[in-house]
Amino acid sequence: MNVEQVRSRFPALSTSYIYADNAGGSQCTAGVIHAITDYLSNTNVQLGADYSIGVKSTTRVSMGPTATAMLTHASSPSEIIFSNSSTQLAENLARAMEPSIKRDGQEEFIATLEHEANVGPWQRLAKRTNNHIHFWKPTAIECSRGNASRSNPFAIGYTLESLEPLLSAKTRLVALSACSNILGSFFDIKSIVQRIRDVVHQKSDGKQKVEIVVDCVAYAPHRRINTVDWDVDYAFFSYYKVYGPHTAAMWVRASTSNASLNSINHYFVTDPANRLQLGGPGYELTYATSAVLDYLFSIANPNHTSLLLTSLPSETQSRELSNGLDESFKLMEAHERTLVERLLSFLTAEAQWNRGIRVVGSDDNVDRAPTISFVVLDGSNGEPRMRSKDVVSGVDKLGNIGIRFGHFYAARLIDFLGLAADDGIVRVSLVHYNTLEEVDKIIAALKQSIGIP
Numbered sequence: 001m002n003v004e005q006v007r008s009r010f011p012a013l014s015t016s017y018i019y020a021d022n023a024g025g026s027q028c029t030a031g032v033i034h035a036i037t038d039y040l041s042n043t044n045v046q047l048g049a050d051y052s053i054g055v056k057s058t059t060r061v062s063m064g065p066t067a068t069a070m071l072t073h074a075s076s077p078s079e080i081i082f083s084n085s086s087t088q089l090a091e092n093l094a095r096a097m098e099p100s101i102k103r104d105g106q107e108e109f110i111a112t113l114e115h116e117a118n119v120g121p122w123q124r125l126a127k128r129t130n131n132h133i134h135f136w137k138p139t140a141i142e143c144s145r146g147n148a149s150r151s152n153p154f155a156i157g158y159t160l161e162s163l164e165p166l167l168s169a170k171t172r173l174v175a176l177s178a179c180s181n182i183l184g185s186f187f188d189i190k191s192i193v194q195r196i197r198d199v200v201h202q203k204s205d206g207k208q209k210v211e212i213v214v215d216c217v218a219y220a221p222h223r224r225i226n227t228v229d230w231d232v233d234y235a236f237f238s239y240y241k242v243y244g245p246h247t248a249a250m251w252v253r254a255s256t257s258n259a260s261l262n263s264i265n266h267y268f269v270t271d272p273a274n275r276l277q278l279g280g281p282g283y284e285l286t287y288a289t290s291a292v293l294d295y296l297f298s299i300a301n302p303n304h305t306s307l308l309l310t311s312l313p314s315e316t317q318s319r320e321l322s323n324g325l326d327e328s329f330k331l332m333e334a335h336e337r338t339l340v341e342r343l344l345s346f347l348t349a350e351a352q353w354n355r356g357i358r359v360v361g362s363d364d365n366v367d368r369a370p371t372i373s374f375v376v377l378d379g380s381n382g383e384p385r386m387r388s389k390d391v392v393s394g395v396d397k398l399g400n401i402g403i404r405f406g407h408f409y410a411a412r413l414i415d416f417l418g419l420a421a422d423d424g425i426v427r428v429s430l431v432h433y434n435t436l437e438e439v440d441k442i443i444a445a446l447k448q449s450i451g452i453p
Contacts, residue, residue, distance in 0.1 A: 001331035005302060006431050009295060018401045018438045023181050023371045023408070023429030026142040026221060026243050031291035036245060038286040044188060047280065053295075056285065066284035067293035068249045070313075070321060072225040072235065078273040079257075081250045082281035086217050086287055087117040089236045089250040093213065094121035096261040097173075101129045107172035109133040112158065113413040114177040114201045117216035122175050134166040135415060138183070144364045145348040154360040154375065154417060160195055163343050167196060169204035173211045178219035178235075180409045182425065183361030184371040186223070189214060189230045197231070217241060221431050222327045222336060222369045227251050233260075244292040245285040252276065297321065298326035299432075308422035336370045339430045342439045343372055346446075355452060356385045360417065360425050375419065376450060386450060388426045394449025403428050 007013045019027060026050075044055040053072040064076035074080060083089045095349055101107055109126050111119045113135060126133040136158040174196050179186050193250040200210040213234040216225050227235050236250035252261070254272075263275040298304055301324050313321060346352065348363045360373040378385035390407035395401055407414040407424040414424050428442060446452075 002436055003337045018426050018441060020442055021402045021404045022431045023218060025240050026431055029243050029295045031295055032100055032288045033287035035291045037286045039287045044219055060287040061283050063290040067290040072229045072251050074251050081277045082286050083248055086236045086238045086248045089248055090117050090121045090397050093234060094125045096264050096276055098125060099262045100260050103129045104167050106130050108170040109173050110136055110166050111175040112177055113416055114135050114410050115181055117213060117407050118175045122426055124248055136166060138161050152356045152358050157362055164199060167199045169208055171200045171210050173276050175213050177215045179369050181218040181408055181414050182373050184368045185362055186367045192242055193231050200447055224325060239289050243291060243295060245288045247282055247285040250429060264322055296328050298322055335432050339363060339367050339434055340370045342436055346443045373425040373427045391426045391449050395445045400446050401442060
């Protein structure tokens with residue numbers, strides 16, 4: 001991957017500032033910025049009108065769901081819903097599902113301890129329907145680096161062995177994350193879903209329908225979503241973390257939507273595609289998401305012509321486009337792995353271990369995003385030697401680098417780790433447009449902040 005060519009597509013990267021809080025929001029491509037400006041300048045009218053600008057505006061906005069369908073392997077743009085945030089999408093889904101839920105302990109829900117967007121809506125739904133929600137909690141994993149005698153209480157991960165006992169003949173919905181925005185680990189969604197469906201089918205003698213919703217917010221910037229291969233029912237992500245504007249999209253399996261979801265829209269809006277999409281999403285933002293697909297394809301195909309799609313391409317074109325997207329994500333993955341290795345090598349070195357630095361999650365450079373969290377402990381008693389806030393404050397004072405501390409809306413996981421919610425962890429979150437030189441500067445800044453010679 002030509003990193004400099006990639007960086008040239010992002011106006012914000014023309015400065016020397018190092019963006020290392022990308023899990024909170026990535027930078028926008030020039031194509032996205034141009035699309036927003038162009039829409040507001042030339043087609044800023046209401047959708048559905050027959051006059052020429054209205055027709056053009058409607059066509060442009062339809063390009064967002066079309067591009068998202070292509071990106072997520074959806075079979076139709078009608079399976080794509082937009083809203084202002086992933087949090088709102090998940091809440092809308094829970095509200096639409098509520099009338100079909102059996103009450104008073106007849107059904108159960110399962111959620112992780114990850115981002116609250118895919119936890120809170122289901123806990124509230126369980127309360128409203130007088131049902132129970134179980135929490136799939138992570139368990140200890142082994143450190144893969146350094147002395148074999150190392151014991152890191154923050155080395156945790158989710159396992160199928162800890163999920164299976166939670167499944168029952170009553171399990172109606174399981175809310176998963178494709179990637180942890182704290183631990184940085186990817187979930188093997190396909191295997192997890194297969195196990196869930198098999199176990200629930202067996203325990204209920206095939207009578208219980210289980211639905212699966214996946215939070216892909218921390219996953220989508222690094223890997224391509226494959227709703228078909230995963231065999232899930234719902235998947236959502238935020239475009240503002242995937243090099244686009246501040247909007248979010250959800251894929252809803254058509255057959256599940258027809259069977260399980262009631263409309264939460266106006267009574268006279270009968271189109272199934274609008275069951276969950278209240279009002280009109282930001283038109284200029286929806287249109288601009290089509291430029292994200294164009295950019296992602298260009299990483300492996302820098303000389304391509306524009307991919308701003310007004311309809312799903314033919315089967316042959318779709319296959320070529322899909323292969324091109326897959327190749328781009330492979331290039332991104334390979335580059336990101338070098339970034340992860342450089343930063344993890346520093347954080348897990350014996351000298352840093354002795355100073356109390358502990359990586360949160362896996363210290364392996366396999367099946368993880370370049371989202372790396374850590375804390376600084378006192379080796380004698382395991383209590384924090386340095387607050388995460390102070391580590392980040394020290395980096396902030398040096399200027400020109402953006403990292404963060406906190407709970408990152410996974411407050412349940414931070415509490416599970418025994419950390420204070422108002423301090424949490426230090427998180428360095430990188431993406432494919434970051435460079436090894438930037439990682440080295442981040443390491444130098446961390447050394448100075450923590451007091452490492």
